[in-house]
Amino acid sequence: MTERQRANGGHSGPGPSFRRRALLLGGAAAAVGGGTAAALAARHDDPEAGPVAVAPPGAETVPFHGVHQPGIDTLPAQAHAVFLGLDLAAGSGPAEVRRLLRLLTDDAARLMGGRAPLAAEDQELPALPSRLTVTFGFGPGLFDAVGRTEDCPAVVRQLPAFPTDRLDPRWSGGDLLLQVCSDDPVPLSYAVRRLVRDARSIATVRWTQRGFNPARGSEPAGTTPRNLFGQRDGTANPEPGSTELAEAVWVRDGPSWFVGGTMLVLRRIRMDLDTWDDFGRDGKEMAFARRLDTGAPVTGGTEFDEVDPRAVDERGMPIVPASAHVVRAKARTPAERMLRRGYSYDDGPTPDGAPDAGQLFAAYQADAATAFVPVQARLAESDVMNLWINHVGSAAFVIPPGCAEGEFVGQGLLGT
Amino acid sequence: MTERQRANGGHSGPGPSFRRRALLLGGAAAAVGGGTAAALAARHDDPEAGPVAVAPPGAETVPFHGVHQPGIDTLPAQAHAVFLGLDLAAGSGPAEVRRLLRLLTDDAARLMGGRAPLAAEDQELPALPSRLTVTFGFGPGLFDAVGRTEDCPAVVRQLPAFPTDRLDPRWSGGDLLLQVCSDDPVPLSYAVRRLVRDARSIATVRWTQRGFNPARGSEPAGTTPRNLFGQRDGTANPEPGSTELAEAVWVRDGPSWFVGGTMLVLRRIRMDLDTWDDFGRDGKEMAFARRLDTGAPVTGGTEFDEVDPRAVDERGMPIVPASAHVVRAKARTPAERMLRRGYSYDDGPTPDGAPDAGQLFAAYQADAATAFVPVQARLAESDVMNLWINHVGSAAFVIPPGCAEGEFVGQGLLGT
Numbered sequence: 001m002t003e004r005q006r007a008n009g010g011h012s013g014p015g016p017s018f019r020r021r022a023l024l025l026g027g028a029a030a031a032v033g034g035g036t037a038a039a040l041a042a043r044h045d046d047p048e049a050g051p052v053a054v055a056p057p058g059a060e061t062v063p064f065h066g067v068h069q070p071g072i073d074t075l076p077a078q079a080h081a082v083f084l085g086l087d088l089a090a091g092s093g094p095a096e097v098r099r100l101l102r103l104l105t106d107d108a109a110r111l112m113g114g115r116a117p118l119a120a121e122d123q124e125l126p127a128l129p130s131r132l133t134v135t136f137g138f139g140p141g142l143f144d145a146v147g148r149t150e151d152c153p154a155v156v157r158q159l160p161a162f163p164t165d166r167l168d169p170r171w172s173g174g175d176l177l178l179q180v181c182s183d184d185p186v187p188l189s190y191a192v193r194r195l196v197r198d199a200r201s202i203a204t205v206r207w208t209q210r211g212f213n214p215a216r217g218s219e220p221a222g223t224t225p226r227n228l229f230g231q232r233d234g235t236a237n238p239e240p241g242s243t244e245l246a247e248a249v250w251v252r253d254g255p256s257w258f259v260g261g262t263m264l265v266l267r268r269i270r271m272d273l274d275t276w277d278d279f280g281r282d283g284k285e286m287a288f289a290r291r292l293d294t295g296a297p298v299t300g301g302t303e304f305d306e307v308d309p310r311a312v313d314e315r316g317m318p319i320v321p322a323s324a325h326v327v328r329a330k331a332r333t334p335a336e337r338m339l340r341r342g343y344s345y346d347d348g349p350t351p352d353g354a355p356d357a358g359q360l361f362a363a364y365q366a367d368a369a370t371a372f373v374p375v376q377a378r379l380a381e382s383d384v385m386n387l388w389i390n391h392v393g394s395a396a397f398v399i400p401p402g403c404a405e406g407e408f409v410g411q412g413l414l415g416t
Numbered sequence: 417m418t419e420r421q422r423a424n425g426g427h428s429g430p431g432p433s434f435r436r437r438a439l440l441l442g443g444a445a446a447a448v449g450g451g452t453a454a455a456l457a458a459r460h461d462d463p464e465a466g467p468v469a470v471a472p473p474g475a476e477t478v479p480f481h482g483v484h485q486p487g488i489d490t491l492p493a494q495a496h497a498v499f500l501g502l503d504l505a506a507g508s509g510p511a512e513v514r515r516l517l518r519l520l521t522d523d524a525a526r527l528m529g530g531r532a533p534l535a536a537e538d539q540e541l542p543a544l545p546s547r548l549t550v551t552f553g554f555g556p557g558l559f560d561a562v563g564r565t566e567d568c569p570a571v572v573r574q575l576p577a578f579p580t581d582r583l584d585p586r587w588s589g590g591d592l593l594l595q596v597c598s599d600d601p602v603p604l605s606y607a608v609r610r611l612v613r614d615a616r617s618i619a620t621v622r623w624t625q626r627g628f629n630p631a632r633g634s635e636p637a638g639t640t641p642r643n644l645f646g647q648r649d650g651t652a653n654p655e656p657g658s659t660e661l662a663e664a665v666w667v668r669d670g671p672s673w674f675v676g677g678t679m680l681v682l683r684r685i686r687m688d689l690d691t692w693d694d695f696g697r698d699g700k701e702m703a704f705a706r707r708l709d710t711g712a713p714v715t716g717g718t719e720f721d722e723v724d725p726r727a728v729d730e731r732g733m734p735i736v737p738a739s740a741h742v743v744r745a746k747a748r749t750p751a752e753r754m755l756r757r758g759y760s761y762d763d764g765p766t767p768d769g770a771p772d773a774g775q776l777f778a779a780y781q782a783d784a785a786t787a788f789v790p791v792q793a794r795l796a797e798s799d800v801m802n803l804w805i806n807h808v809g810s811a812a813f814v815i816p817p818g819c820a821e822g823e824f825v826g827q828g829l830l831g832t
Contacts, residue, residue: 057634058630084765120693121697122646123709124708125642125646128635130634183631183634184631185628186628186634189644189760193762196764196765197771200765203769204768204769205766205767205768208764208765212601213602214474214544214600215599215601215602216631217472217473217474217632218472218600219472225602226602228541228602228606230539273609277538277613281537344602346601346605346609348612348624349500349609349616349621349624351622353612354616357609
């Protein structure tokens with residue numbers, strides 16, 4: 001027996017393989033975690049006992065149906081994300097949009113459960129979804145298409161212009177958002193491809209933005225990921241599972257079609273990494289007000305301690321610049337809280353060797369008018385980090401609540 | 417103590433953190449594996465005993481120095497790869513190329529060891545390299561620039577044209593290849609950016625191709641990865657660590673500057689996934705001659721058994737089409753053997769929603785004239801899979817042998 005045959009479970013004859021048993025067990029493990037893996041379990045056609053396989057981590061699933069859509073409080077954020085901004089074809093009305101959302105909802109539920117979309121014969125590419133999630137968002141054009149213009153919140157229709165904006169239309173706007181995340185780029189690629197295939201009869205692709213975070217398991221569980229500046233990014237987020245997170249993110253007061261939903265602001269923030277590289281380490285830490293290595297405040301403590309903007313050094317001079325990033329970015333009221341769930345992007349280098357990289361800043365909040373907008377206004381007014389960043393893309397979406405089995409995402413708004 | 421503080425090692429006071437100890441231990445673990453992590457160890461400035469941390473998997477390193485370059489028999493192939501084709505600036509001569517390779521060699525050794533390039537102050541982004549490798553390849557233009565035109569093998573200078581080629585110059589050619597691989601896209605992005613920064617005074621970026629394989633650990637160790645057709649791809653490769661692999665890949669007879677090197681053929685193979693989707697499952701398996709689920713031959717057996725092209729069914733009809741992919745692709749002589757170390761790519765969808773995805777086929781062999789060329793000629797002549805693929809990019813490179821500490825890659829060819 002070769003080393004590879006041993007790795008493959010020691011099977012040498014035909015018939016149901018180790019692989020299938022592993023998938024079955026993976027499905028069972030996922031179900032314990034709250035996911036569904038009916039398709040995987042259904043493939044258990046091996047009545048023989050065999051060597052017990054450990055479920056591959058890729059079998060882990062996230063439940064699709066529920067009060068909220070997945071992919072928002074699915075934390076830690078998966079390692080890979082694709083954000084797609086779609087535009088509805090001219091003349092699309094409520095019937096077309098309803099049909100599209102019904103189809104894509106069914107696709108999403110199947111894909112997240114480790115199964116191919118209806119009528120697709122693929123079993124292998126979706127089988128290890130690695131916490132795949134699909135999240136839908138509605139831009140102003142979708143509200144218009146279905147005759148519900150007045151239901152689109154003003155802040156989603158048009159974010160204010162900020163003085164530091166350098167927006168490029170090719171990374172901005174969109175009628176329908178698909179946010180697809182997974183810890184594994186292979187099932188992610190498959191899911192995006194199949195969703196777009198089912199959407200393209202009624203929609204075109206306005207933009208595609210791919211993002212990444214550190215590989216899952218690269219650092220110990222609970223470690224805050226780093227962005228491409230090398231900073232730990234997300235330290236100030238509400239804790240997963242906390243009341244604070246729920247209050248920041250989910251719509252509680254509002255029309256019934258929106259309760260349990262949220263708003264997404266997606267900004268493409270290009271980093272000037274060349275000039276950042278050439279800035280001194282102390283200066284970088286002061287610009288952010290946190291240490292690069294630990295993420296702890298420059299005023300002392302550990303990562304989850306807050307920066308003390310009033311701390312002074314032995315000469316009585318302030319330690320932290322008033323325009324340090326985290327001082328300006330910190331929520332000053334409960335209504336300013338948001339859940340940031342960003343990804344790095346790297347589409348570079350350009351032909352001359354310059355970086356084309358930065359962050360896909362994705363923030364969820366119950367009301368962007370009271371959260372993202374005032375915080376970004378403060379940052380645009382003054383933030384040392386503005387020396388090295390440009391907002392080059394912007395889009396905002398209503399994220400409707402989740403749906404139950406048999407329903408589709410947006411059904412509360414669109415009716416059946 | 418919050419959940420996150422517990423995850424962070426229970427520290428609540430200032431001072432050296434869990435993170436640093438974890439890095440230290442990670443460095444130690446990597447050193448056991450043969451890598452170097454001097455920078456990580458040097459950062460151990462915490463003399464206190466503390467809770468024992470498990471080394472994060474991201475700390476794993478691959479040794480840079482050696483008889484062969486890394487990133488070739490580094491198996492399994494890392495989850496992520498960036499292939500960069502660079503062109504030397506006009507007028508570059510031996511002195512410039514030597515200086516460039518000396519600098520990039522030093523960068524590569526540091527980055528693979530978890531350290532920033534010389535003079536860069538970054539400690540965090542390179543610290544968890546996740547098996548980062550950097551591999552250099554020389555195209556015909558580099559041989560010309562250094563006045564060694566006659567040393568470039570003819571097959572690297574010009575691969576034969578194959579009747580199925582649909583080559584696009586923007587994915588073809590290049591004077592200098594950088595192949596950078598890691599299991600984690602974050603240190604990979606950092607490494608590519610710093611290497612390009614150090615190269616761009618003398619070179620421009622001709623093309624950048626990003627590829628991925630299933631996330632590390634998604635499937636059990638030893639599982640052959642799947643491509644975007646859903647096929648297990650690489651089953652026929654020589655076993656890692658085998659004599660067969662060494663004989664297929666490494667140059668043994670040749671000029672001394674080349675012994676221990678190899679040749680890389682990189683083809684960008686676009687997949688027509690729409691028509692593939694619509695083809696039946698049985699037909700897909702017959703086109704490949706292996707099962708989609710297990711990778712086993714359609715003629716029976718398990719993944720690492722060979723397809724029997726002479727097998728017949730109960731009516732005496734051949735089971736496997738004569739033009740099935742693996743029948744045509746199989747090496748017919750030892751000289752045809754190669755190590756395929758491919759990656760999927762997905763740059764789609766296009767604005768109309770069509771896929772733009774496929775495979776970065778990367779094959780290493782001692783002599784492409786006796787390996788890739790006859791095999792590809794056979795496939796171009798007849799292979800059922802040609803229905804769904806197009807070769808849209810092509811590049812070939814001499815991969816010089818590895819180097820010892822104090823040397824640079826290519827020193828045997830270029831002298832000091």
